[in-house]
Amino acid sequence: MSLQEELKGPPPAKLVVDHVSKWFQQKRQNVHALDDVSFDVAEGEFIVIVGPSGCGKSTLLDIIAGLEKPDKGQVLADNQPVLHPGRHRLVMFQESALFPWLNTFGNVMFGLRLKPGLRNSERREVAKFFLHLVGLEKFMEANVHQLSGGMKQRVALARALAPNPRVLLMDEPFAALDAMTREQLYGDIQRIWEKRRKTIIFVTHNVREAACLADRVMIMSPTPGRLRDVFEVKLPRPRDFNNIEIAQHAAELTRALKSYMPNSTLAQT
Amino acid sequence: MRRASLAILFFIALVAIWGAIVRANIWSPILLPSPGSVAEYLAGAFRDGTLLQATAVTLRRLLLGYFIGLAIGLPLGLLTASSKFVEDTIGVLALGLQTLPSVCWVPLALLWFGQTEGAMLFVVIMGTVWSVVIATDTGVRTIPPIFARAARTMGSGPLHKWAYVLLPASLPYLVSGMKQGWAFAWRSLMAAEIYVTILTGFGLGHLLHYGRELNAMDQVIGIMVVIVVIGLLADKILFSPWERFLHRRWGTGRA
Numbered sequence: 001m002s003l004q005e006e007l008k009g010p011p012p013a014k015l016v017v018d019h020v021s022k023w024f025q026q027k028r029q030n031v032h033a034l035d036d037v038s039f040d041v042a043e044g045e046f047i048v049i050v051g052p053s054g055c056g057k058s059t060l061l062d063i064i065a066g067l068e069k070p071d072k073g074q075v076l077a078d079n080q081p082v083l084h085p086g087r088h089r090l091v092m093f094q095e096s097a098l099f100p101w102l103n104t105f106g107n108v109m110f111g112l113r114l115k116p117g118l119r120n121s122e123r124r125e126v127a128k129f130f131l132h133l134v135g136l137e138k139f140m141e142a143n144v145h146q147l148s149g150g151m152k153q154r155v156a157l158a159r160a161l162a163p164n165p166r167v168l169l170m171d172e173p174f175a176a177l178d179a180m181t182r183e184q185l186y187g188d189i190q191r192i193w194e195k196r197r198k199t200i201i202f203v204t205h206n207v208r209e210a211a212c213l214a215d216r217v218m219i220m221s222p223t224p225g226r227l228r229d230v231f232e233v234k235l236p237r238p239r240d241f242n243n244i245e246i247a248q249h250a251a252e253l254t255r256a257l258k259s260y261m262p263n264s265t266l267a268q269t
Numbered sequence: 270m271r272r273a274s275l276a277i278l279f280f281i282a283l284v285a286i287w288g289a290i291v292r293a294n295i296w297s298p299i300l301l302p303s304p305g306s307v308a309e310y311l312a313g314a315f316r317d318g319t320l321l322q323a324t325a326v327t328l329r330r331l332l333l334g335y336f337i338g339l340a341i342g343l344p345l346g347l348l349t350a351s352s353k354f355v356e357d358t359i360g361v362l363a364l365g366l367q368t369l370p371s372v373c374w375v376p377l378a379l380l381w382f383g384q385t386e387g388a389m390l391f392v393v394i395m396g397t398v399w400s401v402v403i404a405t406d407t408g409v410r411t412i413p414p415i416f417a418r419a420a421r422t423m424g425s426g427p428l429h430k431w432a433y434v435l436l437p438a439s440l441p442y443l444v445s446g447m448k449q450g451w452a453f454a455w456r457s458l459m460a461a462e463i464y465v466t467i468l469t470g471f472g473l474g475h476l477l478h479y480g481r482e483l484n485a486m487d488q489v490i491g492i493m494v495v496i497v498v499i500g501l502l503a504d505k506i507l508f509s510p511w512e513r514f515l516h517r518r519w520g521t522g523r524a
């Protein structure tokens with residue numbers, strides 16, 4: 001694969017979550033984490049999964065990543081069942097999970113080194129390209145502890161994008177950041193998504209974040225984790241987090257979420 | 270500069286106090302020799318070559334035993350951290366033996382190996398291995414699991430994960446474990462050299478031992494000074510570069 005192809009476009013991808021159920025064996029009880037979850041993701045689509053904590057949304061993401069195995073059902077990526085993790089579906093975690101023994105550049109190179117078919121000089125070019133894309137080309141030599149929280153997540157984003165995965169899985173990647181940094185990153189992620197047209201599955205409990213980023217929002221409810229509803233957000237991009245229409249969509253999502261809460265009647269009294 | 274001169278001043282003051290106590294004539298000079306006579310002994314031993322030779326013999330034993338200890342301890346530590354079975358067997362053994370002072374190995378070593386280099390080596394290795402095992406084990410266990418998860422999603426297989434994630438991630442613990450192992454190796458070797466008298470090499474421990482036999486306290490204190498200085502140098506040469514790297518990368522400690 002040439003460097004040009006490498007930098008140019010995303011490969012086609014389609015993801016099918018097919019009747020996935022998952023139980024966790026705990027000391028005394030069997031926790032039903034996911035119950036018969038099914039949905040399709042089109043190529044280049046931005047999906048956001050919203051739900052309260054304990055609704056199994058992170059577990060679902062782990063299953064799509066191949067880090068966990070479903071007890072029932074399966075996940076298909078490009079018609080192939082997902083059996084283990086692989087670089088076609090990279091994950092961005094809530095904590096940056098950057099490696100402290102490597103500098104910024106080394107962290108972005110980590111996944112690239114594991115990708116066959118590239119010369120090392122090309123790998124370095126790709127890493128620089130993505131550090132530039134997230135606006136951190138000046139911090140290539142910086143150590144992880146010298147970066148701010150927002151910068152760390154940008155590096156993590158560059159690291160996840162660099163091996164050109166077919167799907168990008170994001171597990172509440174901005175939850176630990178302050179509001180200002182977060183809004184900046186909403187802009188960044190939309191800009192990058194427009195450019196690279198990655199298929200993204202983004203997990204969050206923040207409804208406004210969901211309305212701001214998603215093509216489609218999946219609503220989940222807890223105990224057991226179920227997929228309840230799907231909302232389409234058809235606003236033009238790039239979207240401003242503080243836009244009134246985003247707020248209206250968010251309110252709609254909140255209403256839906258509340259209606260599926262098991263103790264929703266209690267919450268109203 | 271200021272820090273260095275303060276440190277030098279401290280050690281000059283220390284020697285001066287020592288000299289003053291000797292001049293006060295409370296104890297006989299046989300029990301407490303003056304700094305001058307210790308320096309004189311060291312200069313003499315340096316000139317006739319005994320000091321350098323003994324240092325070379327000791328360091329060879331030390332380094333050999335230490336690196337064998339590391340070569341055994343590191344993989345064992347990785348194993349105890351990754352397998353429940355090894356943890357319950359070797360791990361428990363290491364925890365127990367780590368508390369055993371290395372002098373306790375001397376009688377056994379003498380019976381098994383006789384008055385040989387092998388006995389010496391055995392004691393040093395036994396003194397080193399267990400603390401290295403424990404440190405490596407702790408190091409691997411304290412790695413946030415998210416590192417391994419992140420690496421797996423990027424396509425890192427089991428071997429790659431060990432070499433490029435778990436080992437470097439536990440580096441801070443490994444270095445402190447290696448440092449501790451070094452200190453234990455020194456202790457064990459001195460114990461071995463004092464108790465095991467052999468003709469294949471005359472080490473610092475032997476010099477110390479004969480200093481005692483001959484009631485030559487200037488020799489005893491002189492050798493103790495040499496041992497301390499070697500320990501300090503080893504720290505600066507062997508471990509400081511690693512520690513500086515760790516502080517820079519991990520951002521721990523003072524800059």
